[in-house]
Amino acid sequence: MFILTWSPLLAFFPPSEISEINKEKLVSGIIASMTLEQKAQVLIGTGMFMDLPDSIRERFGGNQEKQENDYSKMVEKIRKYLPGAAGFTSEFPESGVTSQVLADGPAGLRISPIRKGEEKTYYCTAFPIATVMASTWDTELVYEVGMAMGNEVLEYGADVLLGPGMNIQRDPLCGRNFEYYSEDPLVTGKIAAAMIKGVQSNGVGTSAKHFAANNQETNRMSVNTIVSERALREIYLRGFEIAVTEAQPWTVMSSYNKINGTYTSESHDLLTKILRDDWGFEGYVMTDWGGGSDVVAQMKAGNDMIQPGQPQQIETLIQAVRNGELDEAVLDKNLARIFGVMMESPKQKGYKASYSPDLKAHATVTRQAATDGMVLLENKSNTLPFSADIKKVAAFGNTSYDFISGGTGSGDVNEAYTISLIDGLKKGGFESDPGLETIYENYIKEAHAKAGPPKNWLAALMGGKEPVDEMQLSKEIASEMADKADIALITIGRNSGEGGDRQAVGGDFYLSQIEKALITNVTEAFHAKNKKAIVILNVGGVVETASWTKIPDAVLLAWQPGQEAGNSVVDLLTGKVNPSGKLAISFPLSYDDVPSAKNFPGHEIKSDKKDDAADLSGFSFMKRVPWEVVYEEGIYVGYRYYNTFDVPVSYEFGYGLSYTDFEYGKLKLGSLKFNNKMTASVEIKNTGKFAGREVIQIYASAPKGKLDKPQEELVAFAKTKLLQPGESEVLSFTITAKDLASFDEEASAWIAEAGKYTLHAGASSKKIKQSAEFVLAKEMPAGKVTKALVP
Numbered sequence: 001m002f003i004l005t006w007s008p009l010l011a012f013f014p015p016s017e018i019s020e021i022n023k024e025k026l027v028s029g030i031i032a033s034m035t036l037e038q039k040a041q042v043l044i045g046t047g048m049f050m051d052l053p054d055s056i057r058e059r060f061g062g063n064q065e066k067q068e069n070d071y072s073k074m075v076e077k078i079r080k081y082l083p084g085a086a087g088f089t090s091e092f093p094e095s096g097v098t099s100q101v102l103a104d105g106p107a108g109l110r111i112s113p114i115r116k117g118e119e120k121t122y123y124c125t126a127f128p129i130a131t132v133m134a135s136t137w138d139t140e141l142v143y144e145v146g147m148a149m150g151n152e153v154l155e156y157g158a159d160v161l162l163g164p165g166m167n168i169q170r171d172p173l174c175g176r177n178f179e180y181y182s183e184d185p186l187v188t189g190k191i192a193a194a195m196i197k198g199v200q201s202n203g204v205g206t207s208a209k210h211f212a213a214n215n216q217e218t219n220r221m222s223v224n225t226i227v228s229e230r231a232l233r234e235i236y237l238r239g240f241e242i243a244v245t246e247a248q249p250w251t252v253m254s255s256y257n258k259i260n261g262t263y264t265s266e267s268h269d270l271l272t273k274i275l276r277d278d279w280g281f282e283g284y285v286m287t288d289w290g291g292g293s294d295v296v297a298q299m300k301a302g303n304d305m306i307q308p309g310q311p312q313q314i315e316t317l318i319q320a321v322r323n324g325e326l327d328e329a330v331l332d333k334n335l336a337r338i339f340g341v342m343m344e345s346p347k348q349k350g351y352k353a354s355y356s357p358d359l360k361a362h363a364t365v366t367r368q369a370a371t372d373g374m375v376l377l378e379n380k381s382n383t384l385p386f387s388a389d390i391k392k393v394a395a396f397g398n399t400s401y402d403f404i405s406g407g408t409g410s411g412d413v414n415e416a417y418t419i420s421l422i423d424g425l426k427k428g429g430f431e432s433d434p435g436l437e438t439i440y441e442n443y444i445k446e447a448h449a450k451a452g453p454p455k456n457w458l459a460a461l462m463g464g465k466e467p468v469d470e471m472q473l474s475k476e477i478a479s480e481m482a483d484k485a486d487i488a489l490i491t492i493g494r495n496s497g498e499g500g501d502r503q504a505v506g507g508d509f510y511l512s513q514i515e516k517a518l519i520t521n522v523t524e525a526f527h528a529k530n531k532k533a534i535v536i537l538n539v540g541g542v543v544e545t546a547s548w549t550k551i552p553d554a555v556l557l558a559w560q561p562g563q564e565a566g567n568s569v570v571d572l573l574t575g576k577v578n579p580s581g582k583l584a585i586s587f588p589l590s591y592d593d594v595p596s597a598k599n600f601p602g603h604e605i606k607s608d609k610k611d612d613a614a615d616l617s618g619f620s621f622m623k624r625v626p627w628e629v630v631y632e633e634g635i636y637v638g639y640r641y642y643n644t645f646d647v648p649v650s651y652e653f654g655y656g657l658s659y660t661d662f663e664y665g666k667l668k669l670g671s672l673k674f675n676n677k678m679t680a681s682v683e684i685k686n687t688g689k690f691a692g693r694e695v696i697q698i699y700a701s702a703p704k705g706k707l708d709k710p711q712e713e714l715v716a717f718a719k720t721k722l723l724q725p726g727e728s729e730v731l732s733f734t735i736t737a738k739d740l741a742s743f744d745e746e747a748s749a750w751i752a753e754a755g756k757y758t759l760h761a762g763a764s765s766k767k768i769k770q771s772a773e774f775v776l777a778k779e780m781p782a783g784k785v786t787k788a789l790v791p
């Protein structure tokens with residue numbers, strides 16, 4: 001048999017002339033030239049290696065044992081390609097197999113910023129967290145952020161970025177919500193697709209994660225998510241479906257959890273039937289780090305690569321083939337997918353990384369992107385933007401001085417700096433009170449020393465800080481500052497991350513008594529002097545707002561906006577940029593109002609099954625407790641629940657203020673009857689005094705039919721260009737049958753039911769400005785799928 005191997009062909013054809021057919025031949029040639037051992041060594045990652053500080057190593061134990069052989073020498077070598085990257089795949093240069101460097105994460109590339117014995121630094125840009133990206137509702141902007149992020153991936157020598165994170169923000173307490181986009185699958189899918197395209201425009205890959213229904217951190221390695229087929233298809237899978245079909249991420253990362261009894265990484269239904277057969281995914285699937293328990297089942301399910309991988313898993317694969325439990329053809333199929341991606345990777349193409357991405361240019365990108373995703377929640381009597389006579393600012397709240405750029409865990413970027421609010425104010429030409437600065441700086445130093453390393457084990461492992469309680473501020477200081485300063489800024493901060501969920505208590509979801517007193521006392525002191533107070537929320541997710549946001553004069557939701565944080569906030573405060581962000585997640589009145597509150601984070605299950613009880617693979621410090629969570633709320637997640645069941649919220653999905661006003665013209669439909677699609681357009685006019693941008697949200701209300709429907713569902717959105725006062729723009733939308741459809745479990749198909757539909761153009765899910773009706777004469781199929789993941 002004549003086998004095509006890589007090297008001779010490459011010598012013959014330059015990479016640009018290698019056609020798809022040649023690539024396929026090359027890939028099968030490579031596979032045919034490999035031994036079973038080598039195959040297993042590619043399918044299983046090369047292990048976990050973290051260059052940990054000694055203090056952390058002592059707390060969590062060391063790295064895996066070293067063995068001396070050809071494989072270990074190769075592993076030793078490839079780990080040096082990019083210190084601090086999360087995963088590396090094996091290389092076999094003689095067969096043309098290059099290593100793939102896999103590095104986190106959603107808010108920027110995560111690598112080690114410093115290397116032993118080198119003066120050069122390898123900092124990366126901390127871009128705004130995913131939730132900020134979604135709140136921009138601006139796919140073009142997200143594409144640009146992706147381009148900048150992907151450039152750092154390329155120039156630092158990585159091949160695949162482990163992001164975007166695109167799980168649904170089912171519950172406000174999920175500790176990783178900051179890495180995710182929205183409670184809505186359309187926003188999630190469209191923003192993720194833009195991010196994937198932006199990153200991949202650099203010729204590097206992404207990994208859409210965590211596939212799927214990974215909506216909590218509590219017992220994330222073992223939780224069994226019980227969820228209906230309909231909720232899966234419409235809510236938890238839909239975002240991935242949009243991203244995969246529109247943007248083809250190079251890879252997908254399966255999640256840790258089980259869905260309806262099976263680990264996602266072992267689910268043939270999920271990884272083959274749905275992802276590949278239904279959606280046409282072309283890349284490879286990797287596990288989350290240590291996910292699942294049975295590598296043979298993973299291989300068969302279509303989970304092509306195991307990360308980070310352990311030597312005994314390599315052995316298991318080899319034995320499984322030898323004893324006939326696993327057909328080698330399965331491995332070859334998985335390898336072909338891995339090599340399909342490899343063929344596109346920078347390393348395979350011989351790209352020489354510069355190790356010098358333009359961090360300055362990327363800082364400008366992140367500064368601007370963050371302003372577009374911040375949400376103005378309150379602005380009484382046009383408190384913002386600052387009037388010209390504001391010169392002296394008093395900044396209260398720990399996080400004014402210790403601003404949080406992003407969350408903790410693998411999504412935490414090692415950036416060179418974070419501009420705090422106080423830094424941003426000074427750079428913006430404002431004066432702040434040095435006495436107040438000293439009080440806060442001293443408190444923060446002492447409080448951190450007292451708090452010790454983070455309780456969240458992953459934050460500790462990754463060198464994060466334990467959040468500290470807000471400083472108690474005396475009324476005297478508040479009043480002294482009200483004499484001295486022109487305005488008060490009060491920052492309330494929250495941080496969370498991988499490995500732990502948040503709590504519905506004061507100091508976390510709710511404000512603490514100290515924080516509430518801070519807002520009240522400072523506002524009263526400043527009001528007594530006819531001055532104003534503004535609250536800035538430096539948070540990664542939802543906090544309770546109903547009980548306090550009417551107290552200050554304005555509230556700006558700054559989120560965790562990346563490393564240019566303070567500059568971005570000041571750009572909005574001064575009106576250099578007009579706020580245009582809108583909420584992609586609802587802010588409920590109280591935690592008890594959240595539809596998943598009764599079922600979060602689930603409960604322990606008594607199980608006699610060995611699989612459920614033990615820590616079978618992955619990291620020893622991630623204990624597996626048999627656990628179950630039931631998504632009893634079904635499709636009624638976020639606004640789908642609040643709006644349908646008339647549950648009042650503090651700020652609704654889609655909400656956000658601007659310094660200007662917009663007028664919505666009539667919502668014009670292409671026709672009164674729905675054929676294969678419907679076009680709609682609306683003219684938006686800036687009727688205020690500031691230049692600004694508006695997010696237009698198109699919701700559909702369906703007729704009552706056999707399937708239950710939410711009151712309305714988002715079916716399209718767009719953002720205007722920067723409109724000058726008096727200027728207008730017509731925005732057009734195309735609505736397809738799939739946009740109107742629901743998932744019919746009985747038929748395993750998407751269907752749009754017959755009847756009268758109403759489209760709404762809204763400034764939020766509640767602020768509906770214009771509506772128009774059309775008729776769908778008879779039920780319309782919108783895609784039959786494979787029956788899968790039945791509870």
Ligand code: BGC
Pocket residue numbers: 086104105162209288289410498
């Ligand atoms: C996280 C992933 C991450 C991986 C590699 C896991 O613990 O869940 O999101 O990409 O580690 O760091």
